Amino acid sequence: MMINFKPNVSRGTLVLGGEPHVVHCHFYNHFFQTSIEDAARYYPVEEVLVWTAQEIGHSLFRELFQELGASDIGHRKAVVESVFARCGYGRVSLEGVSAEGGKVNTPYEHYAYTYAATFPPRAPGQRGVSYFSQGYLAGALEAIYDLSLGSMGSRQTACLSLGDRVVEWEFFRLGTPLPLFFSPQEGRYEEGTIHQPSHTRVPIAQIRDAVLGLPLLPDETTGLIEAFGVVLTFTPANYYGLVSDRHVARIEKAVGSEIRPVVLNMLIESGHVCAFNTVGSILQSAEWDAVVRPYLDSSEDWFYGLAGCFPAIGWGLVEYLDRPNSEGGRVKFINWYETTAIAASSYVLDHPPAARGLLSGIWALIYTADIPHQRITLDGTTYRKFFFHKRKPYEAYFIHSRLGGAPEDLLRIQVPPLLD
Amino acid sequence: MSWRAWLGGLFPSERKSETSPGGENATSQVIKLSEHDKISVLPLYEWVVSNASPYAWDRIIMRCVNDVLAERIQLRQIIAPTSDMVIPGALANLLVSTLMELYGIRVPPRVVQKVS
Numbered sequence: 399m400m401i402n403f404k405p406n407v408s409r410g411t412l413v414l415g416g417e418p419h420v421v422h423c424h425f426y427n428h429f430f431q432t433s434i435e436d437a438a439r440y441y442p443v444e445e446v447l448v449w450t451a452q453e454i455g456h457s458l459f460r461e462l463f464q465e466l467g468a469s470d471i472g473h474r475k476a477v478v479e480s481v482f483a484r485c486g487y488g489r490v491s492l493e494g495v496s497a498e499g500g501k502v503n504t505p506y507e508h509y510a511y512t513y514a515a516t517f518p519p520r521a522p523g524q525r526g527v528s529y530f531s532q533g534y535l536a537g538a539l540e541a542i543y544d545l546s547l548g549s550m551g552s553r554q555t556a557c558l559s560l561g562d563r564v565v566e567w568e569f570f571r572l573g574t575p576l577p578l579f580f581s582p583q584e585g586r587y588e589e590g591t592i593h594q595p596s597h598t599r600v601p602i603a604q605i606r607d608a609v610l611g612l613p614l615l616p617d618e619t620t621g622l623i624e625a626f627g628v629v630l631t632f633t634p635a636n637y638y639g640l641v642s643d644r645h646v647a648r649i650e651k652a653v654g655s656e657i658r659p660v661v662l663n664m665l666i667e668s669g670h671v672c673a674f675n676t677v678g679s680i681l682q683s684a685e686w687d688a689v690v691r692p693y694l695d696s697s698e699d700w701f702y703g704l705a706g707c708f709p710a711i712g713w714g715l716v717e718y719l720d721r722p723n724s725e726g727g728r729v730k731f732i733n734w735y736e737t738t739a740i741a742a743s744s745y746v747l748d749h750p751p752a753a754r755g756l757l758s759g760i761w762a763l764i765y766t767a768d769i770p771h772q773r774i775t776l777d778g779t780t781y782r783k784f785f786f787h788k789r790k791p792y793e794a795y796f797i798h799s800r801l802g803g804a805p806e807d808l809l810r811i812q813v814p815p816l817l818d
Numbered sequence: 819m820s821w822r823a824w825l826g827g828l829f830p831s832e833r834k835s836e837t838s839p840g841g842e843n844a845t846s847q848v849i850k851l852s853e854h855d856k857i858s859v860l861p862l863y864e865w866v867v868s869n870a871s872p873y874a875w876d877r878i879i880m881r882c883v884n885d886v887l888a889e890r891i892q893l894r895q896i897i898a899p900t901s902d903m904v905i906p907g908a909l910a911n912l913l914v915s916t917l918m919e920l921y922g923i924r925v926p927p928r929v930v931q932k933v934s
Contacts, residue, residue, distance in 0.1 A: 436880045653883050656893045660876050660883075663897070667873040778871075785872055 399476055401484040403632065405610050408589040409733045410709030411635075415462030416583045417454060418635040419485065420735050421614070421711035423628035424512040425675035426668060430638065430752075431509065431529065433664035434645050440652040446644045447529035448536075448552065449578055454634045455537025456547050457581035463541060474542040478535075483621035486631040487531055488565075497543040499550065499569035505558070506620040507531050507565040512629050514558035526557025530637065532567050539569055548575035581636050582742030586800070590732035592709070593717040598702050600693045605706025608689045612710075626679035627776075635712060638752065639739030647746045662751050669755020670762075670785055677760055678776050680707065681769050697770045698722050704760065714738070719808075724765040726792065726812035729757055734807050737800050749799035753809060758794040759785065761811050766791040851907030851930065858931045859899040862913065865929040870921045878916045885912055904933055 403412040403419060411418040434443050459478060468474045475492040482490050488507035494500050505511075509527045520527075536552040539545070549572055556566035592603045614630060616623050623630040646661050680686055681700070690703040701722040708716050714733035721727070731737070736750030763769045767784040774780050784791065793814040798804035851857065866874050879886065879896060886896055889909055896905070905913075914925050 433877075436877055439881070440883070653887075657880075657883060659894060659897055660880050663873060663876040664880065667876070670872075782868065782872065 399480040401477075401480050405710070407606070407709060408591065409584070409587050410590075410712065410714035411584065411587070411733065411735075412632065412710075412712040413584070414481065414485075414632075415458035415460075415465070417458045417461075417581060418584055418587075418735060418738070419632040419712050420635045420638070421630055421632055421676075422638075422672060423626075423630050423676040423679070424508065425628065426672040427509065427530075427631060427633070428512065428527075429671040430641075430665075430668040431527070433661075433668060434641065436664070437645065437649050437652075437661075441648045443645075444525075444529065446641055446648060448533035449576060450637055450640045450644065451530045451533030452537040452540075452550075452552075452576070453533075453547065453578045453640075454581045454636055455534035456540050456578075457537070457583060458634065459538045459541035461583070471542060478538045478542065482531075482535075483616045485633065486616050486623035486629070487534070487621065489619070489621035490531075490535065492535075492539075492542070495539060495569060497545065498571050499539070501555070501566060501568050502535060503556065503564040503566035505564050506622060507558075508622060508629065508631055510558040510565045511620070511622060517559070519561035520557075520559050522560075524560070526554040526562075526565065527559045528554055528557060528565050528567070530633070531565070535567060536569055545571075546575060547580060548572070548578040551576070579743070581634070582640075582739060583636075585636065585639075585738040585740075585742035587738050588714075588733040588806075590715050590717075592705070592715065595702065595718070595721075597721070598699055599695070600690075600699050600702035600706070602702055602706040605690055605693075605703060606710045609685075609707050609710035612685060626676075626683045626685075628675060628679050630676075632712075635735035636739040639736040639750070640743065642736065642751060643740045643743070643745045643747050650746065665751035666755040669752040669757075670759040671755075672752065673756050673759025673763060674781055674785065675776055677704070677756075678763055678769070678774070681763065682773055682776075694770065697724075697764055697768075700764050700770055701760070722761075722764075724813075726761065726810065728797070729809045729811065731807040731809065737807050741800055745801065748802040749796040750801065750807065753807070754794040754796070757809055757811055758792040761792040761794075851911050851932075853906060853908040855907030855910070856904045856933050857907055857910040858901075858933050859896065859903050859905050859910070860901050861929050861931050862910065862925065863899050865925060866917060870917060870923050874917065874921060877920055878913055881916050881920070882909075882912055885909060907932075 403414050405412055434447055463474055468477050488504055490502050490504045507528050513527050532552050532554050536550045540550045551570045551572040553568050555568050556562035556564055594602050614623055614625055642665055649657055649661055705716050717730040719728040719730055734750055734753055736752055762784055767774050792811050794809055794811045797808045797810050799807050863875055917923055
């Protein structure tokens with residue numbers, strides 16, 4: 399079954415089942431999830447990681463079934479299985495589940511597979527790492543059987559990360575539904591156009607179109623998308639934004655607002671991890687060399703090349719208000735996905751944190767690591783060398799954000815003062 | 819593969835060498851401090867962010883929030899410690915053991931500086 403995302407170029411989104419999707423890699427996915435898991439002693443993190451995915455899976459498939467005219471159960475299950483693989487989450491079969499629930503297992507699931515390929519098993523007593531897929535499939539089952547949101551309970555009963563041979567989830571009907579909300583779908587979206595500066599010959603819109611045409615497809619067997627030396631997913635953008643905001647709200651409620659800087663640091667660091675690994679891999683890929691590099695005359699031009707990539711991977715549009723240079727610059731976001739999701743609900747954050755880490759990380763890649771002029775090894779040693787050693791090479795803060803009541807998201811990147 | 823090496827730094831790992839990423843042999847001594855000891859926290863902080871992960875300190879503090887607050891230490895102080903900040907030995911033990919739990923790394927004894 400062919401599953402295609404619908405690019406919306408004026409929003410910089412990739413839409414499927416009414417949900418904007420963003421491309422991220424397993425580095426970011428794991429770091430982001432681990433940041434949340436670290437708070438498990440303060441509140442039940444499943445209520446954020448699993449429930450948010452359930453809300454989105456439910457909304458996505460209700461919408462998609464309607465779009466596709468999928469009314470019978472077999473057709474709906476086939477749609478879910480195909481979308482699950484198309485997005486790079488892995489391979490599942492829903493053959494054995496009914497409206498009352500059942501078990502689903504697979505040897506291939508993004509989080510579990512990349513974890514198990516890397517580490518020894520998690521300690522006994524810990525749960526598996528496949529929170530997202532658990533909630534996503536619970537929401538999908540509700541949509542398949544026209545059940546109300548929150549009526550399907552779930553638990554993960556086996557995981558590659560625990561040394562099991564498969565990932566397994568158990569789904570079951572609940573007497574009292576979970577307190578879930580429908581996904582905001584395209585949320586408080588913004589629209590705009592590619593900003594093409596006159597002083598560069600980098601064809602930003604052309605690059606966007608070329609990246610949109612890249613075949614970032616899952617492996618036939620595994621349903622995992624390996625590209626640029628990383629393992630990618632197309633994840634609903636609302637997941638990251640809503641999880642971030644809900645995590646901050648829950649932990650502040652449990653511990654107090656004093657904890658916020660620690661939580662923000664971790665979410666910002668997730669953005670660094672994303673910049674270093676996802677963007678770093680893209681900037682050193684054969685595809686970048688073929689499609690973008692011929693137009694790059696200076697380090698500054700690398701930012702314009704990335705401005706073409708952003709909307710093609712669902713990250714919205716960016717406009718550099720100053721010519722990017724080694725001292726920093728200002729970046730305006732149009733339809734940044736975190737903001738768009740968070741602003742559509744009741745929220746506690748006053749700016750989107752991952753954007754800060756992402757952009758300061760990109761600056762560090764281009765000017766500190768000097769990636770335009772040398773290839774770098776994307777490992778922990780390099781990360782420490784270029785991203786943090788006595789001083790952070792760049793820091794970013796929002797001059798103002800839509801989440802703080804401003805009409806736009808405007809970020810400043812700068813060289814920070816030396817630490818003691 | 820490099821991504822495996824990278825991700826390996828984010829989680830506890832029994833496979834990790836007991837030699838720190840900075841090349842220092844930190845294996846042999848397990849640091850144990852008494853509750854009466856006072857420890858200068860800045861050297862510990864600097865070693866952790868340089869040798870474990872840039873944000874390892876935040877992860878450690880996240881795990882130990884209640885213990886930090888129980889010592890009447892404000893989180894904003896311990897997140898970015900100054901050179902004159904000291905913490906009780908028991909809390910230092912906890913921070914060091916949390917580092918071990920999260921990253922499989924032991925702190926060299928020279929980093930844990932008692933103050934008189």
